[in-house]
Amino acid sequence: MSDHSEAIAVEHVGGTTASFLYIWVALLVMTAIEVFLAYEQLPTLIMLTALLGLSVVKAALIIAYFMHLKFEKLSLFLTLFPMLILCIILMLIFMPDSLRSLMLRAQ
C-alpha cells in the first residue's frame, strides 16, 4: 500500500496545471516558428535541420511531460531509448543512397 501512495505522490510532482499550460504554449510557439520558416527562402539543408531540430525538441517535451517519462524510473527510459538509436542508424545507412541515385541520373 505504501508503494501505491508513493506513486501518487510522484504523480503530483510530475504535473501541475500551470506546467502543462507552459508546455502547451511552448509547443504552439515552436509550431508557429516552423510555419514561418517554411516561407523563408532558406537553403534546403538549413531549413531541414531547423525544422527537424524544432520537431525533436517538441517531441522531447511531449514525451517528458505529457507522457510523463521524465518522472518514471530510469530503467523504463533505458529500455525504450535504444529504439531511437536503431532508427537513427537505419536513417544514416539508407539516406546517402538516395543522393547517390540522384548523382547517377545527373551524369
Added chain:
Amino acid sequence: MSDAKAAVMDSVWQGGTHPYAINSKKFGMWLFIISDALTFSVLLMAYTYLRLSTPDWPKPFIFVPSIIFSSIMTFCLLSSSLTMVMAVHSMNHGNRKATVKWILATMAFGLGFVGLHMTEWLNLINNEHVTPFSNEWGVPLFGGTFFALTGLHMTHVIIGVIYLGIIAFAVGRGKFKYEDVEVSGLYWHFVDLVWMFIFPLVYLMSARL
C-alpha cells in the same frame, strides 16, 4: 517465516520486485508505442528517401487550404494533448465528472483534426488531381507515400477517438481506474507526437511559395 517469504518475493527472479515501477498495462502500451513509432519512422524515411532521390518532387501544398489547415490541425492535436493531460490529472484526483468532460474535449479536438484533414485531402484529390497512383506532375510515388503516411496517421486518430469514447463512457459509469485513463492518454500523446514529424517533413518542406 513471513520475513523469509518477503525476501523471496523481493528477488528479481521471483517476480517480486518491480523493475519499472509501473503496472503491466502501462508497460504494454509503451511497448506498443515503440513498435508503432518504428512503423511511422520507416514510412517517413521512405517518403524522405523518395523526395531526395526525385529531382522534380512536387510542391502541392498551397497556403489556403493546405498549409493553413494543417497548422490548425497541429493546433487541434496539441490542444487535445493538453485536455488529455487534464483528464489524467482529474482522474488522479478522483474527479470522474471532470475527467469525462476533459476526455470529451479531447475527442472534439480529434474529430476537428479528422474533419480538417479530410477537407484538405479532398482539395488535393479534386483540385490538384492527386491520387495514390497518379498525379499531374508525373511523380506517382508522391501520392503513394503521402496517402500511406497521412492515411495511417488519420487511422490512428480515428481509432484514438473511439478508444477515448469507450474510456469516457466507462469512467462516467464509475468503471475503470486511474491507470486506464493514463494508458489511453499515452496512446493519444503518441498520435500527437507522430504528427509533430509529419507536419514539417511532409507539409512545410513542400509548401508552394
